[in-house]
Amino acid sequence: MEVARLNACVNLPVSDDEVVVNSMLGWLVRWLRMLGVRTMYSPNYSDADLLDVNHLLVTRDRELFRRRAGLSLLLVTPRHVEWLSILSLVLGFPLMLDMGRSLCPVCGSKLIRVGRDSVVGKVPRNVLLRHNEFWVCTGCGKVYWVGGHHVRINRELEIARKLQVTLSTQCVDGNLLIIRG
Numbered sequence: 001m002e003v004a005r006l007n008a009c010v011n012l013p014v015s016d017d018e019v020v021v022n023s024m025l026g027w028l029v030r031w032l033r034m035l036g037v038r039t040m041y042s043p044n045y046s047d048a049d050l051l052d053v054n055h056l057l058v059t060r061d062r063e064l065f066r067r068r069a070g071l072s073l074l075l076v077t078p079r080h081v082e083w084l085s086i087l088s089l090v091l092g093f094p095l096m097l098d099m100g101r102s103l104c105p106v107c108g109s110k111l112i113r114v115g116r117d118s119v120v121g122k123v124p125r126n127v128l129l130r131h132n133e134f135w136v137c138t139g140c141g142k143v144y145w146v147g148g149h150h151v152r153i154n155r156e157l158e159i160a161r162k163l164q165v166t167l168s169t170q171c172v173d174g175n176l177l178i179i180r181g
């Protein structure tokens with residue numbers, strides 16, 4: 001079953017230091033940034049902007065995919081966690097969370113690691129007492145820490161890794177199909 005396709009039969013992973021994600025894929029944007037992938041996203045991009053952009057375009061819009069000349073990835077499966085498996089296959093990043101590599105899910109800027117003293121008054125008191133390490137976004141200032149939500153994140157990534165081993169590729173009519181099973 002086809003879960004995604006690229007509009008060229010390229011070798012994977014593709015070498016691109018940044019991807020552009022179509023609107024309606026905000027979930028994917030946050031995850032890619034968390035996993036350290038530089039990801040451009042704006043709900044305000046027009047189709048004309050997206051046709052011209054000089055990075056891998058990730059979209060669910062078949063019409064846009066058909067019209068694009070530049071390298072593009074069409075996500076066929078509606079299953080969010082499988083999008084991560086596919087993007088990891090295409091871009092070659094590990095499906096493991098490493099805060100040292102993460103970018104801010106909200107704005108995409110770099111994070112810097114800081115101690116507890118730097119975030120007093122910026123995080124809830126119980127969080128401050130329980131954690132020693134924090135990361136601050138150099139763009140928007142949002143503070144992150146490895147908390148209970150990481151259990152859920154790691155569970156999702158484990159599912160994505162299991163799905164990924166079932167994926168294979170096949171070149172058909174100049175498109176690289178990504179197939180499950």
Ligand SMILES: [Zn+2]
Binds near residue numbers: 107142
């Ligand atoms: Zn930020």
